Amino acid sequence: MRFLRAAAQALGGGLFLTLFVVFILQVTARFGFNKPLPWTDEAAVVLYVWVILWAAATIVPEREHVVFDLLWNMAPRRVRLGMRIVGNLVVGGLAAVAIPATWDYVHFMQRESTPVLGIPFMWVFLPFVFLMLALVARCAWAVYTALRGQGLEAELHLS
Structure with missing residues (x-):
């Protein structure tokens, strides 16, 4: 499980780093050289x-x-148990029911692609399927x- 968590964090960090580099390229090209790059x-x-x-x-x-x-914080422990179970069954059940339609739509978007880079929209929106799963x-x-x-537990969230 730790390996999967570390791999997910590494991929997320890599994606963010790539986004940052693309952003810096975009700003430099646009404002430094007055030559915006459409792909950025x-x-x-x-x-x-x-x-x-x-x-x-x-x-x-x-x-x-x-x-x-x-x-949640006002409810007694037994009520929180019911709230947690029912709430997660509803949300998880709705997400589970939506997965096939989500995949169908994302797969359908294979036929369209981004205007500049030509990336099929299926690959753009594929992480939404991961989110649902x-x-x-x-x-x-x-x-x-x-x-x-x-x-x-009843917790006090200050943030």
Whole structure:
């Protein structure tokens, strides 16, 4: 599991580093040499989509996601157990049901490509499929841990 986490973080870091380099090239070409490079705009957008979706799917832990926990913190432990199980079953179930349609759409986008680089849109939006798969896995794991009595603490989120 550690190897997979490290690999996901390395890929995410590599994507972000590539995005940063493309951005620096873009700024340098545009403002330093007054010769904008059309491919850098497109590459930056594609890399941004990948960085955000990849990080949300594989790197950002659940505790770092935005939550509305006012009711959670006020509820007794038994109610939190129900909230955690039902909420994750609903979200994970909806994501699981949506995976085939998500894949169909992403696969359908194979026929269209980006205007400058010619990258098929399937490859641009493929990380969304990973995000959906990760959402199902995270929700299943949350139900499992809730049934074991873990992750039910009331926390004060200050950030």
